[in-house]
Every structure is written in structure tokens, then in C-alpha cells.
Amino acid sequence: MDEVVAGALKVKDCVIFQCKMCHTVLGDSLQCCGTSSTLNVLMCLRVTENVELDPAILIGHEGPLSECLYRYLYCSFCRANVGFVPFSTRELLSCLRGLYCLDKGALHCYVLQSNSVVEASALSLEPQSLTQHLGELKRQIMVAHCRLMASVKKLDELVGEESGHS
Known part of the structure; x- marks a missing residue:
């Protein structure tokens, strides 16, 4: 937990x-x-x-x-x-x-x-020191960025598939 x-x-x-x-x-x-x-x-x-x-x-x-x-x-x-x-x-x-x-x-x-x-x-x-807090924040931002980029790529694929069928 x-x-x-x-x-x-x-x-x-x-x-x-x-x-x-x-x-x-x-x-x-x-x-x-x-x-x-x-x-x-x-x-x-x-x-x-x-x-x-x-x-x-x-x-x-x-x-x-x-x-x-x-x-x-x-x-x-x-x-x-x-x-x-x-x-x-x-x-x-x-x-x-x-x-x-x-x-x-x-x-x-x-x-x-x-x-x-x-x-x-x-x-x-x-x-925790400020350096530890900043390091953890940087890690969380990188994870969020990677997820966002993967979502954008998936969305581009879906839009491309939909426009190809029209």
C-alpha cells in the first residue's frame, strides 16, 4: 500500500x-x-x-x-x-x-x-532535500511527456486510418 x-x-x-x-x-x-x-x-x-x-x-x-x-x-x-x-x-x-x-x-x-x-x-x-524533490519532479515530467507522445502517436494513427477509409 x-x-x-x-x-x-x-x-x-x-x-x-x-x-x-x-x-x-x-x-x-x-x-x-x-x-x-x-x-x-x-x-x-x-x-x-x-x-x-x-x-x-x-x-x-x-x-x-x-x-x-x-x-x-x-x-x-x-x-x-x-x-x-x-x-x-x-x-x-x-x-x-x-x-x-x-x-x-x-x-x-x-x-x-x-x-x-x-x-x-x-x-x-x-x-527530503530540494534536490531530491526536483529529481522526482523531473522524473514525473519525463514519464508524463512519454505518455503524452505515445498518445499523440496513437491519435495520429487513428486519424490517418479514418482519413484513408473516406
Whole structure:
């Protein structure tokens, strides 16, 4: 069942992120825009309404989030801490600002293709590079071009046969 779901999306690439404590759905791989191995997080553009943003703004004093302003993310059902959203960071972490950073250690991942639950740290969710996307698009255009040319040839043959009988 490796069929295209929408555009170039394949079922094998679809993963649902769940709270490790209560299995509540927190997000999915469609909104994942990368990972940070330094912080052990999945970076997401959006999460579900089951993720609550703590109103308190924290200031990191040590570790990788030192000198950063951030807010914790909680599962709305079991209140487990599932990540954070950085608002002000050092330059090194500037790519994380405003993103939902889901802690891999707080997640289970439901993989649609295999109908299995795996640890978030076991998955490679790096987005494809632009070069990979362009290569796939070029391949699809070439296939469409070949099909179109074959159709034009067949149409010319049919028109030629029809005009020969008149």
C-alpha cells in the first residue's frame, strides 16, 4: 500500500506522534520540518489541539537552552511535558524560534505503513532535500511527456486510418 496519498506524499512517510504516557495524538509527520539531535526534538510547524502551551515564559540558565526564552508544551490529557517552544534564542538555535519542539523521549510514533508503534528516536524524519524533490519532479515530467507522445502517436494513427477509409 505504497500509493500516493496527496501529491508526492506516500503512506510509508506518514507517522502520527503520540504522548508516551497516554497515547494522545499530538501531531504528525506532515507538520514535521526537521529534527535536532542536539536537543533530541522533532521540530513541527503545527501540533494538535491536544498540546497546551504553558503561559509561563522560562529563561534557560544552563544546558543547550541557556540564554533562551521558551515555554513548555504539555499533553492536555495527562499533563506530561512533551516539549517546548523557543521564542528568543542564541544564534545557534535561531532556526527553532516559534516552532513546536516535541521531545522525542516523550513520544511514541504510530507508523501508518506498518500499523506499528515505535519510539520517536528510532525514526529518521529528515525532510527530503530540494534536490531530491526536483529529481522526482523531473522524473514525473519525463514519464508524463512519454505518455503524452505515445498518445499523440496513437491519435495520429487513428486519424490517418479514418482519413484513408473516406
